[in-house]
Amino acid sequence: xxxxxxxxxxxxxxxxxxxxxxxxxxxxxxxxxxxxxxxxxxxxxxxxxxxxxxxxxxxxxxxxxxxxxxxxxxxxxxxxxxxxxxxxxxxxxxxxxxxxxxxxxxxxxxxxxxxxxxxxxxxxxxxxxxxxxxxxxxxxxxxxxxxxxxxxxxxxxxxxxxxxxxxxxxxxxxxxxxxxxxxxxx
Amino acid sequence: xxxxxxxxxxxxxxxxxxxxxxxxxxxxxxxxxxxxxxxxxxxxxxxxxxxxxxxxxxxxxxxxxxxxxxxxxxxxxxxxxxxxxxxxxxxxxxxxxxxxxxxxxxxxxxxxxxxxxxxxxxxxxxxxxxxxxxxxxxxxxxxxxxxxxxxxxxxxxxxxxxxxxxxxxxxxxxxxxxxxxxxxxx
Numbered sequence: 001x002x003x004x005x006x007x008x009x010x011x012x013x014x015x016x017x018x019x020x021x022x023x024x025x026x027x028x029x030x031x032x033x034x035x036x037x038x039x040x041x042x043x044x045x046x047x048x049x050x051x052x053x054x055x056x057x058x059x060x061x062x063x064x065x066x067x068x069x070x071x072x073x074x075x076x077x078x079x080x081x082x083x084x085x086x087x088x089x090x091x092x093x094x095x096x097x098x099x100x101x102x103x104x105x106x107x108x109x110x111x112x113x114x115x116x117x118x119x120x121x122x123x124x125x126x127x128x129x130x131x132x133x134x135x136x137x138x139x140x141x142x143x144x145x146x147x148x149x150x151x152x153x154x155x156x157x158x159x160x161x162x163x164x165x166x167x168x169x170x171x172x173x174x175x176x177x178x179x180x181x182x183x184x185x186x
Numbered sequence: 187x188x189x190x191x192x193x194x195x196x197x198x199x200x201x202x203x204x205x206x207x208x209x210x211x212x213x214x215x216x217x218x219x220x221x222x223x224x225x226x227x228x229x230x231x232x233x234x235x236x237x238x239x240x241x242x243x244x245x246x247x248x249x250x251x252x253x254x255x256x257x258x259x260x261x262x263x264x265x266x267x268x269x270x271x272x273x274x275x276x277x278x279x280x281x282x283x284x285x286x287x288x289x290x291x292x293x294x295x296x297x298x299x300x301x302x303x304x305x306x307x308x309x310x311x312x313x314x315x316x317x318x319x320x321x322x323x324x325x326x327x328x329x330x331x332x333x334x335x336x337x338x339x340x341x342x343x344x345x346x347x348x349x350x351x352x353x354x355x356x357x358x359x360x361x362x363x364x365x366x367x368x369x370x371x372x
Binding site for chain 2: 123142144148149151152153155156177182185
């Protein structure tokens with residue numbers, strides 16, 4: 001008997017995150033996640049392809065927004081400013097997600113399979129930034145350097161944010177990290 | 187009957203690279219590599235743990251040299267200059283390896299499993315750079331940013347080098363990439 005589940009996806013995400021923290025990602029099953037969320041496994045699979053997708057479901061959306069911001073940067077913006085616009089565009093995505101992001105990051109750090117998945121995601125983002133910069137007319141070798149550097153800034157800023165004891169705004173941390181990069185390479 | 191094999195490792199590397207290019211990495215077996223090199227599978231396993239290690243055997247040595255160069259940079263060197271010393275130290279490792287590197291890169295690009303392994307290697311290098319910078323007294327958040335940026339430069343410069351139609355010196359390409367980074371982030 002199928003019935004409507006108010007915010008089943010949200011409850012599944014909550015349940016998964018709690019179980020991953022309690023017993024580890026590898027030892028958690030889809031059946032247990034569904035059970036904890038009070039839904040059937042079938043409902044789980046209506047929302048997520050597998051237990052890994054609970055953690056990575058938002059990634060494509062995030063990448064899409066970041067790439068759009070690179071493309072939408074003013075024509076006068078240089079390659080690094082366009083990439084910076086892409087990095088800063090992620091800030092909005094993370095609003096009210098700090099606690100979730102922190103728990104998610106802890107699960108990923110503790111699980112080699114998920115760390116690898118995260119590396120692949122970052123490589124995908126770098127490739128997407130490179131494509132976007134080339135569409136803006138940036139030379140290939142400069143495009144990939146700016147893209148890889150932008151991803152480095154994004155990763156470092158994200159880690160600073162989840163670890164920040166003051167709960168600082170992620171966009172402020174990203175701006176500070178971009179400024180640190182300028183000082184470092186001056 | 188064990189017997190001494192003059193440069194068996196070198197012949198195995200050559201044979202493996204040829205087979206990976208001909209039929210793809212996944213469809214090549216250790217038995218075929220050994221056969222092509224004119225040695226037994228037992229000899230293969232005296233030199234390499236598995237067929238993947240034929241491609242990645244030099245990685246630890248490379249990382250070790252790069253990290254040593256970061257640690258050996260003059261005390262007066264800032265974080266990015268120390269990382270640049272590490273990146274430039276890889277140049278010597280690649281002398282006379284351009285053709286090998288180019289073929290290796292083609293195999294890795296064509297094989298998702300190997301691409302993932304390469305991402306992990308780069309993450310390991312970034313972590314090792316971060317540790318080395320912290321040993322030099324660099325603040326944690328600056329250390330990881332300089333380290334990740336250095337790895338981005340290394341990756342981009344390496345790709346430029348294997349693709350370069352003029353067969354330019356890898357150290358020159360690395361210096362040019364570091365200069366590009368300064369211009370980009372100025």
